[in-house]
Amino acid sequence: MRELRVELEERSYPIYIGEGLLNETGAMFEKHGITAKSPVLIISDENTAGLYLRRVEDALKQKGYRTASYSVPAGEQSKTLALLQDAVTVALEAGLDRSSTVIALGGGVVGDLAGFVAATYMRGIRFVQIPTTILAHDSSVGGKVAVNHPLAKNIIGAFHQPDFVLYDIDTLKTLPIREVRAGLSEVIKHGLIWNEDFAYWCEANASKLLALDSEALIYALYEGCKVKSIVVSQDERENDLRAILNLGHTIGHALEAVAGYGELLHGEAIAIGMIGAARISVKMGQPQDVLTVTERIFNAFGLRTAIPAHLDTDSIMSAMMHDKKFKEGTMVFILPKAIGKVEIHKDVPISLVKETVDFLKQEG
Amino acid sequence: MRELRVELEERSYPIYIGEGLLNETGAMFEKHGITAKSPVLIISDENTAGLYLRRVEDALKQKGYRTASYSVPAGEQSKTLALLQDAVTVALEAGLDRSSTVIALGGGVVGDLAGFVAATYMRGIRFVQIPTTILAHDSSVGGKVAVNHPLAKNIIGAFHQPDFVLYDIDTLKTLPIREVRAGLSEVIKHGLIWNEDFAYWCEANASKLLALDSEALIYALYEGCKVKSIVVSQDERENDLRAILNLGHTIGHALEAVAGYGELLHGEAIAIGMIGAARISVKMGQPQDVLTVTERIFNAFGLRTAIPAHLDTDSIMSAMMHDKKFKEGTMVFILPKAIGKVEIHKDVPISLVKETVDFLKQEG
Ligand SMILES: NC(=O)c1ccc[n+]([C@@H]2O[C@H](COP(=O)([O-])OP(=O)(O)OC[C@H]3O[C@@H](n4cnc5c(N)ncnc54)[C@H](O)[C@@H]3O)[C@@H](O)[C@H]2O)c1
Ligand SMILES: NC(=O)c1ccc[n+]([C@@H]2O[C@H](COP(=O)([O-])OP(=O)(O)OC[C@H]3O[C@@H](n4cnc5c(N)ncnc54)[C@H](O)[C@@H]3O)[C@@H](O)[C@H]2O)c1
Numbered sequence: 001m002r003e004l005r006v007e008l009e010e011r012s013y014p015i016y017i018g019e020g021l022l023n024e025t026g027a028m029f030e031k032h033g034i035t036a037k038s039p040v041l042i043i044s045d046e047n048t049a050g051l052y053l054r055r056v057e058d059a060l061k062q063k064g065y066r067t068a069s070y071s072v073p074a075g076e077q078s079k080t081l082a083l084l085q086d087a088v089t090v091a092l093e094a095g096l097d098r099s100s101t102v103i104a105l106g107g108g109v110v111g112d113l114a115g116f117v118a119a120t121y122m123r124g125i126r127f128v129q130i131p132t133t134i135l136a137h138d139s140s141v142g143g144k145v146a147v148n149h150p151l152a153k154n155i156i157g158a159f160h161q162p163d164f165v166l167y168d169i170d171t172l173k174t175l176p177i178r179e180v181r182a183g184l185s186e187v188i189k190h191g192l193i194w195n196e197d198f199a200y201w202c203e204a205n206a207s208k209l210l211a212l213d214s215e216a217l218i219y220a221l222y223e224g225c226k227v228k229s230i231v232v233s234q235d236e237r238e239n240d241l242r243a244i245l246n247l248g249h250t251i252g253h254a255l256e257a258v259a260g261y262g263e264l265l266h267g268e269a270i271a272i273g274m275i276g277a278a279r280i281s282v283k284m285g286q287p288q289d290v291l292t293v294t295e296r297i298f299n300a301f302g303l304r305t306a307i308p309a310h311l312d313t314d315s316i317m318s319a320m321m322h323d324k325k326f327k328e329g330t331m332v333f334i335l336p337k338a339i340g341k342v343e344i345h346k347d348v349p350i351s352l353v354k355e356t357v358d359f360l361k362q363e364g
Numbered sequence: 365m366r367e368l369r370v371e372l373e374e375r376s377y378p379i380y381i382g383e384g385l386l387n388e389t390g391a392m393f394e395k396h397g398i399t400a401k402s403p404v405l406i407i408s409d410e411n412t413a414g415l416y417l418r419r420v421e422d423a424l425k426q427k428g429y430r431t432a433s434y435s436v437p438a439g440e441q442s443k444t445l446a447l448l449q450d451a452v453t454v455a456l457e458a459g460l461d462r463s464s465t466v467i468a469l470g471g472g473v474v475g476d477l478a479g480f481v482a483a484t485y486m487r488g489i490r491f492v493q494i495p496t497t498i499l500a501h502d503s504s505v506g507g508k509v510a511v512n513h514p515l516a517k518n519i520i521g522a523f524h525q526p527d528f529v530l531y532d533i534d535t536l537k538t539l540p541i542r543e544v545r546a547g548l549s550e551v552i553k554h555g556l557i558w559n560e561d562f563a564y565w566c567e568a569n570a571s572k573l574l575a576l577d578s579e580a581l582i583y584a585l586y587e588g589c590k591v592k593s594i595v596v597s598q599d600e601r602e603n604d605l606r607a608i609l610n611l612g613h614t615i616g617h618a619l620e621a622v623a624g625y626g627e628l629l630h631g632e633a634i635a636i637g638m639i640g641a642a643r644i645s646v647k648m649g650q651p652q653d654v655l656t657v658t659e660r661i662f663n664a665f666g667l668r669t670a671i672p673a674h675l676d677t678d679s680i681m682s683a684m685m686h687d688k689k690f691k692e693g694t695m696v697f698i699l700p701k702a703i704g705k706v707e708i709h710k711d712v713p714i715s716l717v718k719e720t721v722d723f724l725k726q727e728g
């Protein structure tokens with residue numbers, strides 16, 4: 001088991017990454033001084049509930065904790081205020097009090113919803129994350145929690161740091177391979193924005209990672225979380241530096257929106273977005289390497305690097321416009337300067353972005 | 365105009381109390397460095413919208429601020445997640461961004477709802493309170509914001525401090541007298557828990573306050589807010605000291621619940637609760653004065669000091685039980701030791717509480 005400390009002053013917390021950790025849930029609760037007098041609410045989704053809920057409940061019961069559970073349908077459409085209210089119904093009926101804890105047992109969807117429940121129930125109670133997807137390594141650092149509004153994703157939320165994160169990589173064995181691959185895209189992103197060695201390590205270990213080799217996976221999740229935690233420690237409330245985490249996300253979000261959520265997973269969309277950012281960067285004068293290496297890495301993971309041809313360029317452009325990073329013919333973009341280094345550019349010509357989108361479609 | 369600073373480290377903020385302040389809204393926004401580039405959302409209720417919205421909008425427009433507005437039905441039933449979602453719809457359509465501000469123009473209901481919108485929109489934006497009730501002097505200090513759940517009041521919320529509070533006492537002139545009287549009950553509470561001189565001053569100035577004499581009102585709101593701010597500064601997240609603010613609230617909440625919200629206003633219920641606490645205190649050995657003076661003060665304001673006779677004692681008791689401050693035949697109570705001083709008692713016999721409730725009913 002490896003342990004990473006996310007440094008956020010009095011809100012600092014550890015991330016435990018290893019095998020067989022679900023069975024340690026109760027012991028970890030004790031270690032973190034969580035009282036057994038107050039009930040614990042475990043929030044999961046229909047997939048993670050069936051697979052892992054019982055194990056977590058048992059581990060808690062063994063140490064004398066009382067639990068209640070609430071499970072939502074799988075998928076993004078569960079991040080709503082309506083389900084937050086339902087979760088609170090369960091919390092109230094189970095008698096959760098101000099010393100209680102909410103556990104998120106699942107991927108980023110469950111993490112965001114359960115985290116927002118913990119942030120707002122009685123104006124904030126303890127929160128423990130048990131991520132069960134690779135993508136959730138990202139959401140396990142930074143304390144961003146939220147639900148969606150019919151008109152905008154993640155628009156209603158809070159910053160609420162967990163007490164600790166228990167990352168049992170055994171749970172990843174049941175994850176569909178497409179989710180594994182897409183989740184790794186966000187791991188690679190952490191290499192690309194901050195850590196050249198790690199980015200190259202990812203390329204070299206692509207097949208091990210896709211095969212969920214334990215040692216490689218623990219290392220990759222550790223390094224991925226570490227990059228994010230360094231960035232977040234320096235900018236907890238997203239004022240400035242934290243923007244670099246959005247490498248690939250400007251184009252990626254537009255692709256997700258136009259494709260309709262579902263055709264492209266988030267990780268798949270931002271992989272293409274990172275290729276787009278690298279191409280723009282090269283066109284603006286960075287060495288060709290930035291693009292070729294980025295492409296090589298994503299190819300090693302079998303992540304597609306081209307935009308599905310049937311997506312309309314104008315729709316993609318106007319989805320980006322909607323993101324409101326545009327200003328007088330230019331827009332703000334996070335661009336790679338080299339592998340492991342990015343810069344915020346406020347002056348990327350819209351015409352160049354459009355040209356890039358068009359080019360990436362012909363590739364497809 | 366008087367100014368009180370609520371000391372909460374980097375979340376400190378001023379409360380401006382005076383006449384004609386609504387017209388200064390725009391100037392105050394400028395003074396607080398709020399950008400005119402981002403739109404402002406004004407949340408009000410059907411009463412305050414009709415009376416004061418236009419004035420606030422004009423004052424902001426004069427200084428170049430763009431505004432949007434959202435108004436909810438008057439009353440407690442507007443503190444819901446559904447209306448929070450509606451408010452966010454308006455915020456999104458008006459283009460509110462991370463530099464935008466939400467204004468609460470109204471009493472405690474609007475303050476709690478708008479504050480929770482500000483706390484959660486894009487994970488927290490600026491918040492300005494323009495309280496228009498006397499009771500809202502209480503909610504303007506401390507940063508507690510929340511909505512209700514069908515099973516529990518104020519159970520979903522956050523701590524979110526305003527940038528500043530603009531308390532225009534002219535708005536109180538349209539407040540129904542019953543609301544004035546009930547709001548003053550919470551002002552008196554602040555004297556009773558912390559400031560003997562102020563408690564006696566309230567008694568001596570009861571008729572001036574009920575007549576909304578400007579000088580008296582500004583002084584009373586200032587002193588009331590000051591007590592609360594001292595307590596909150598020492599205990600922002602309600603760990604301990606802050607509990608003393610609940611003088612009268614254990615019995616008061618039970619009466620509100622049993623009477624059905626509406627028969628007794630919050631301020632009316634806690635006035636009776638404070639009489640109850642004083643009576644329990646005397647029975648437990650404090651000097652008789654604590655009770656006689658407390659009664660005298662509330663009498664001076666025409667606030668009823670007895671429980672409506674038709675309310676069932678057992679129902680009141682079980683509503684208190686529901687509050688879960690009970691433990692093996694005793695319960696936790698905030699009790700006055702003297703005028704201007706309270707203590708937390710963890711060992712008040714339930715039998716004494718019941719006897720007190722019964723006694724207060726015979727008084728009625
Ligand atoms: N808070 C943050 O900082 C942050 C960061 C990144 C992403 N997110 C959010 O995360 C969400 C996406 O996360 P995600 O990709 O984990 O999605 P997800 O939670 O929907 O999980 C993806 C799918 O895998 C299933 N699943 C999860 N774990 C499984 C397991 N171990 N075995 C089998 N199936 C499993 C889920 O039921 C779901 O169907 C988005 O809502 C996004 O906004 C948040
Ligand atoms: N956040 C806190 O710390 C805190 C503290 C105390 C109370 N509260 C909350 O405050 C709420 C009660 O506040 P309230 O008593 O101000 O209730 P309220 O906001 O419902 O106002 C009472 C009534 O007066 C009307 N009104 C308001 N201003 C008016 C004006 N100037 N002229 C004419 N009518 C006017 C309202 O429309 C309403 O009908 C409760 O929901 C309570 O939970 C919160």
Ligand SMILES: [Zn+2]
Binds near residue numbers: 138186249266270
């Ligand atoms: Zn992402």
Ligand SMILES: [Zn+2]
Binds near residue numbers: 550613630634
């Ligand atoms: Zn009160």
